[in-house]
Amino acid sequence: MLTGVKKGEKWVFWFLLVFMLLWVGPGLELFNKPIMVGAFPLLHVFSFGGWIILIILNYIIGYKLETFSVSDIEEEIKTQELRKTQEFIECQKLNKGEEV
Amino acid sequence: MDKFPLLVIATALYWIACLIIGVYASKTKVKKPSDYFLAGGGLGTIVVSFAMMATVFSAWFILGHQGSLWANGAKYLVHFIHIPLMGVMSAMLFPRIWAIARKNEYITMAEMYGSYWSSELLRVLVVIVGALYAVPYVALQLRGAGLTFEVLSGGKIPAAKGAIVLGIVVVLYVFLGGLKAAAITDTLQGALLVLASILLGATAVGAIMQLNPDISFFQAFGNGIKSAGDGYLTLGKLGEIWSWPYIATIAITTMGIYTSPPYMMLVASAKSPKVFKFQGFIIMTIVMGAMYYIFSALVGMGGRSIITKLASSDQLSLELVFNHMGAVPFLITSLGILAAMNSTAAGYLANTSTILSRDLYTRYINPNASAKKQVFVGRMMVLGIVAVSVVFSLVVLDYLVMIGTLATAFGIQLLPAMIGITFVRKISKTGINAGIICGSITVALTYFVWPHPLGIHQGGWGLLVNIICVVVGSILTQAPGKEALKKTHALFDKTVLEDNN
Numbered sequence: 001m002l003t004g005v006k007k008g009e010k011w012v013f014w015f016l017l018v019f020m021l022l023w024v025g026p027g028l029e030l031f032n033k034p035i036m037v038g039a040f041p042l043l044h045v046f047s048f049g050g051w052i053i054l055i056i057l058n059y060i061i062g063y064k065l066e067t068f069s070v071s072d073i074e075e076e077i078k079t080q081e082l083r084k085t086q087e088f089i090e091c092q093k094l095n096k097g098e099e100v
Numbered sequence: 101m102d103k104f105p106l107l108v109i110a111t112a113l114y115w116i117a118c119l120i121i122g123v124y125a126s127k128t129k130v131k132k133p134s135d136y137f138l139a140g141g142g143l144g145t146i147v148v149s150f151a152m153m154a155t156v157f158s159a160w161f162i163l164g165h166q167g168s169l170w171a172n173g174a175k176y177l178v179h180f181i182h183i184p185l186m187g188v189m190s191a192m193l194f195p196r197i198w199a200i201a202r203k204n205e206y207i208t209m210a211e212m213y214g215s216y217w218s219s220e221l222l223r224v225l226v227v228i229v230g231a232l233y234a235v236p237y238v239a240l241q242l243r244g245a246g247l248t249f250e251v252l253s254g255g256k257i258p259a260a261k262g263a264i265v266l267g268i269v270v271v272l273y274v275f276l277g278g279l280k281a282a283a284i285t286d287t288l289q290g291a292l293l294v295l296a297s298i299l300l301g302a303t304a305v306g307a308i309m310q311l312n313p314d315i316s317f318f319q320a321f322g323n324g325i326k327s328a329g330d331g332y333l334t335l336g337k338l339g340e341i342w343s344w345p346y347i348a349t350i351a352i353t354t355m356g357i358y359t360s361p362p363y364m365m366l367v368a369s370a371k372s373p374k375v376f377k378f379q380g381f382i383i384m385t386i387v388m389g390a391m392y393y394i395f396s397a398l399v400g401m402g403g404r405s406i407i408t409k410l411a412s413s414d415q416l417s418l419e420l421v422f423n424h425m426g427a428v429p430f431l432i433t434s435l436g437i438l439a440a441m442n443s444t445a446a447g448y449l450a451n452t453s454t455i456l457s458r459d460l461y462t463r464y465i466n467p468n469a470s471a472k473k474q475v476f477v478g479r480m481m482v483l484g485i486v487a488v489s490v491v492f493s494l495v496v497l498d499y500l501v502m503i504g505t506l507a508t509a510f511g512i513q514l515l516p517a518m519i520g521i522t523f524v525r526k527i528s529k530t531g532i533n534a535g536i537i538c539g540s541i542t543v544a545l546t547y548f549v550w551p552h553p554l555g556i557h558q559g560g561w562g563l564l565v566n567i568i569c570v571v572v573g574s575i576l577t578q579a580p581g582k583e584a585l586k587k588t589h590a591l592f593d594k595t596v597l598e599d600n601n
Contacts, residue, residue: 002523004592016188024181024351028344034330039322041333043174044397047181051389054184058385062191062377070195070373073591077202 009065015057023050103422103430104253110431111438115269118285118442122273125281143283148370149379150290151283151447153388155366156186156357157293158237158444159244160504162437165392166300167413169400173325173332175342177401180392182354183384189358190380195373196522197364200588207368209361210459213517216584217529225536226517227459229510230361232540234452234485236507239492241441242267243503244414246493248437251418263493266438267486270445274453275479282446283369289439294391296436299429300417301395304402307424311406324405332404339555346552349560354504356511356559359518362451445489453481506547509559513539516570525580525589525596531573539566 002013021027023046035042143151169176197212206212209230214223242263249262273281305317312320325332336342357363370376403416406424410416421433457478462469469477513536520527543562546553553561582597589596 001526003525003589003596005523020348024178024344024348026344028178028335028347032335032344034333036322036326036333039318039325041174041325043333043335044177044401047174047178048393050181051184051393054181054188055381055385055389058184058187058191058381061188062381073199073203074372074374077199080203 012057012061012065019050019053019057023047103427104256106427106431107252107434110435114435114438118269118273119276121284122276122281125284126276142371143280143369144371145375145378147283147287148366148375149383151286151443152190152363152366152379153383154286154290154293154440154443155363155447156384156388156444157290157391157440158504159241159437159441161391161396162293162297162300162440163244163247163414163417164240164504165396166400166403167410167416169396170403170407170410170416171413172342173328173401175335175347177393177397178335179347179351179354180396182351183388183392185351186355186358187380187383187385187389189355190376190384193358193518193522194367194376194380196592197367197518198370198373198376199591200521201364201368203591204587207365208455208458209364209514210455212364213514213521213532216521216588217532217580218584219529219533221533222517222529222536223459223463225533226361226514227455229513229536229540230452230455231485232510233356233360233507234362234448235489235492236503238445238448238452238485238489240503240507241445242489243493245438245441247414248418248434248441251415252422252434254422260494264490266441266445267490270442270449271482271486274446274449274482282443282450283366286443286447289443292432292439293436293443294387296433296439297391297395299425299433299436300420301398303420303424303429303433304399304406307420308402308405320405321402324403325401328404336555341552341555341557343555345560346555346557349557349563350505352563353509353512353557353559356508356513356515358511359514360508360511361455361514362448365451365454366447449482449485452485453478456481456485505557505559506543509543509547509557509562510540512559512563513543513566515563516566520570521588522592525585526574527570528574528577528579530577531570534569534573535566538569539563542566 002010005013028043028046031042031046033042037045040048165176165180200206201212204212204215206215208226210223210226213226214220243259245266246259246261246263249257249265250259273285308320308324309317312323315323335344336346338345340346367376399417399420403420407416407419410419417437421430421437425433457474461477462474466473516527516535517532520532539562542565543558546556546558546561552558585596
C-alpha cells in the first residue's frame with residue numbers, strides 16, 4: 001500500500017503512530033501532574049525527551065533508510081534537464097539562422 | 101540612552117541591503133518561467149535549508165510562541181513536538197515531491213496535484229487553499245512588525261504604520277527578484293534570527309540572575325514557574341483548550357506549513373533532493389528544536405521570573421529587548437525580530453504570487469502568456485496579496501499564535517493529497533476534492549462560528565472531516581491510473597505499474 005516502503009521499513013510508520021499517541025495523544029495524561037523535576041515542570045522534561053527521541057528517529061530516516069534511490073533519480077532528472085536545456089539553446093540558434 | 105534612533109538607522113540600512121539583493125536577483129535572465137519562479141531550480145543546500153528555516157521562523161515564533169509560553173506554561177511547550185516532526189516530514193516527503201516536480205516540470209502544487217488526479221477542480225481548490233493560507237500568514241508577519249515598531253519606539257510609531265512600512269519593503273524586493281531574492285535574503289535573515297533567539301535566551305538568563313542575586317539561576321527559574329500556580333504545570337481540562345486533544349490537533353495543524361502550496365515551490369527550487377536530509381535533520385530537528393525547546397523555554401517560562409504583567413503576551417520578547425538589553429544586543433535582536441517577519445512574508449509573497457499567476461492567469465485567462473508576461477502578472481499579484489494581508493492584519497485582532505494556526509489549519513488540508521501523490525496510491529480524485537472542500541469549510545466554521553468544539557483545534561476538526569471524506573471517496577471511486585502512476589509513484593518503485601495491470 002505504501003509505495004517504495006519495504007516490509008522491514010514499516011516499523012518507522014508504526015513507531016511514529018505509537019509515538020504520536022504517547023507524546024501528543026492520550027499518553028500525555030500519564031504525565032499530567034503538577035510536579036517539578038528540579039527547576040522544570042514534569043511536562044517540560046517529558047517534551048524534551050520526545051525531542052531527543054525524534055532526533056534519533058530523524059537521523060535514521062534521513063541517513064539510514066532509503067525508500068527509493070535518491071542518487072539514481074537525481075541523475076536521471078539532471079540528465080533530462082541538461083538535454084532540454086541543450087535543445088532549447090539549439091532551437092534559439094536555429095531561430096537566429098545559425099548552424100547547429 | 102534612547103536606543104530608538106539607532107534602531108531606525110540600522111533598520112533602514114538593513115532594508116537597503118534587502119533591496120540591493122532584490123536588484124541583484126532581478127539581473128538573472130528569465131528564459132523560462134522557472135528561472136524567476138523557482139530561481140532556476142538551482143538553490144544549494146545552505147540557501148534552501150536557511151530559506152526553509154527562515155520561512156518557518158516567523159513573528160509566530162519570536163513573538164507569539166515566547167509570549168504564549170509565558171502565558172500558558174508547560175502545556176504550551178508540549179506542542180513544540182511539531183518542529184522535530186516537521187523534520188521527519190522533510191526527510192520522508194520532500195525528496196519525493198522534489199523528484200515528481202522536477203521530472204514533470206511542475207512549478208506549482210496545483211499543477212502537480214491537478215495533473216496527477218486529472219482534475220481542474222482540484223487545481224482551483226489548491227489555489228484557494230494557498231490563498232487562504234498565505235493571507236493570514238503574511239498578515240501575521242505584518243501585525244508582528246507593527247507591534248515591534250510600536251513597542252520598541254515607546255509608542256511613537258503606531259502598529260498600523262509599522263505593518264504598512266514592512267509591507268512596502270517586502271513588496272519592493274520580491275517584486276524585483278522573485279523567489280531568488282527571497283531565498284538569498286532568507287539565508288542571511290535565517291542566520292540573524294538564530295543569533296537573535298540566542299541573545300534573547302541569554303538576556304532572559306541575565307535578567308533572572310540580576311533580579312535574584314541571592315539564589316542560583318535554576319532556583320529562580322523554578323520559583324518563577326511555581327509562582328504561576330499548578331495550572332502552569334499541567335494540561336487544560338478535557339473539553340477545554342490546552343487539553344491533550346487540543347495539543348495533539350494544534351501540533352498536527354502547525355505542520356500545515358509544510359503541506360501548504362507556497363512551501364512546495366521552495367522544495368522544487370532545490371538543486372538536489374539530498375538537501376532535505378540536511379534540512380530535516382540538522383536544521384529542523386536539531387537547530388530549530390534547540391531554538392524551541394531550550395531558548396524559547398528560557399524566554400517564555402523564564403519570563404515568569406522577570407515580568408509578571410503584560411498588556412498582551414505577544415509583547416514579552418519585545419519588553420525583554422527594550423528593557424533588559426544593551427545597545428548592541430538590542431540592535432541585533434531587534435533586526436533579528438524584523439528579519440523573522442521580513443523573511444517569512446517575502447517567501448510566501450514570492451510563492452503565492454506565482455501560484456496565482458500560473459494557476460489562474462496562465463491556466464484560465466491567457467494560456468499563451470510568455471515567460472515575461474507571467475512574471476509581470478506574478479509581480480502584480482504581489483501587490484494584491486500584500487494589500488489584502490494589510491487589511492486582514494488590521495481587522496482580525498486575535499493573538500499572533502491564533503492567526504498562525506488559522507493559516508496552517510487550511511494548509512494541513514492538503515496533507516492527504518501530499519501523502520497520496522508520494523506514498524498511498526489508492527487515494528482517488530473524488531476523495532481528495534471532497535476532503536479539501538469539506539475540511540476547509542469545517543476549519544472556517546470551527547474558527548469563526550463555533551470556536552474549538554470539545555476543546556479540539558479547528559485544524560484537527562478540518563483534518564478529521566477531510567480524512568473521512570478521502571477514505572469514503574477512495575473506497576467508492578477509482579484511484580489514478582497507470583499514466584498518472586508513471587509520472588509519480590513509478591519513480592520510486594517500478595513494480596507499482598505491474599500491480600496496476
